[in-house]
Amino acid sequence: MSEIKHNTSGTEAGAGFVLHKTVVLVGMMGAGKTAVGRALAARLGVPFLDSDAEIESAANMTIPEIFERDGEPFFRGKESQVIGRLLDEEKGILSTGGGAFLAERNRTMISERGVSVWLRADLEVLWNRVKHKDTRPLLRTVDPYATLRNLYEQRVPIYAQADLIAESDGETSIDNMVNRVLDALATRPDVLEQK
Ligand SMILES: Nc1ncnc2c1ncn2[C@@H]1O[C@H](COP(=O)(O)OP(=O)(O)O)[C@@H](O)[C@H]1O
Ligand SMILES: O=C(O)C1=C[C@@H](OP(=O)(O)O)[C@@H](O)[C@H](O)C1
Ligand SMILES: [Mg+2]
Incomplete structure (x- = not known):
């Protein structure tokens, strides 16, 4: 991987790309924001940022511990602060929490x-990807599938306001998702420029 160079015009990545703006992955729990974000950052040779991981390391607690001890509104406050800071600090791939x-x-x-x-x-x-993991406090309910379905129904119209979309089905590997995000970004040379 070539050296990462930060400057005012963008992050010079490997593979002849220049990243002019941070790419922010949004979507439901299990959409692959963390896994695809990490792989996309590696492919481009740019920093990988994950708001949940930043919150956990700053608090020295896991997300379930933060929800349990301080409550969801406290977590949401931290989440906004961290996203603002990460957007200011460096250009890269930013995976957000759902x-x-x-x-x-x-x-x-x-x-x-x-x-x-x-x-x-x-x-x-989404359900197939999250059902075996106990790391998502919002799904610690008597009927986690119904909870996920309710969140899905409430949230989809809001995610639909995102600038770009990349679709994943049960067959789409993480590498294929990286390609789909790159295809979506190909329409935005103001964000990701290929030299
Ligand atoms: N396209 C995919 N193909 C296969 N597994 C995936 C894919 N996207 C995500 N996963 C897996 O699903 C789980 C949840 O993904 P994760 O990246 O944590 O989602 P999110 O951050 O959006 O909640 C992880 O085990 C991850 O490896
Ligand atoms: O959907 C949500 O409200 C949440 C999603 C989680 O992140 P992932 O989407 O990465 O699982 C994490 O931020 C927290 O458990 C709350
Ligand atoms: Mg995640």
């Missing part, structure tokens, strides 16, 4: 300083 795009102030920050990409997947695909 609830981040719901707050209008977060959507405003993201649209002013980055470009949003909705990783869209059907409810059943």
Whole structure:
């Protein structure tokens, strides 16, 4: 991977790309924001940022511990702060938590300083990816599938406000998702320029 160079005009990445704005991945729990974001950043040779991981390392607690001890409103406050800071600090790939795009102030920050990409997947695909993991406090309910379905129905119209979309189905590998995000970004040379 070639050396990463930060400057005012963009982050010079490997493979002949220059990233002019942070690419912000949004969408439901299980959409692949963290996994695809990490792979996309590696492919481009740019920094990978994950708001949940930043919150966890700053608090030295896991997301479930933060929800349990301090509550969701406290977590949402931290999430906004962290997203604002990461958007200011460096250009890269920013994976958000599934609830981040719901707050209008977060959507405003993201649209002013980055470009949003909705990783869209059907409810059943999401469920298959999250059902075995206990790391998502919002799904610690008596009927986590119904909870996920309710969140899905409430949130889809908001994710649909993202600038770009990349679709994943049960068959789409993480590498294929990286290609789909790159295809979506090909329409935006103001964000990702290929030299
Ligand atoms: N396109 C995909 N193909 C296969 N597995 C995937 C894909 N996207 C995500 N996963 C897996 O699903 C799980 C949830 O993905 P994750 O990146 O944590 O989602 P999010 O950050 O959007 O909640 C992880 O185990 C991840 O490896
Ligand atoms: O959808 C949500 O509200 C949440 C999604 C999680 O992130 P992922 O979408 O990366 O799982 C994490 O931020 C927290 O558990 C809340
Ligand atoms: Mg994640």
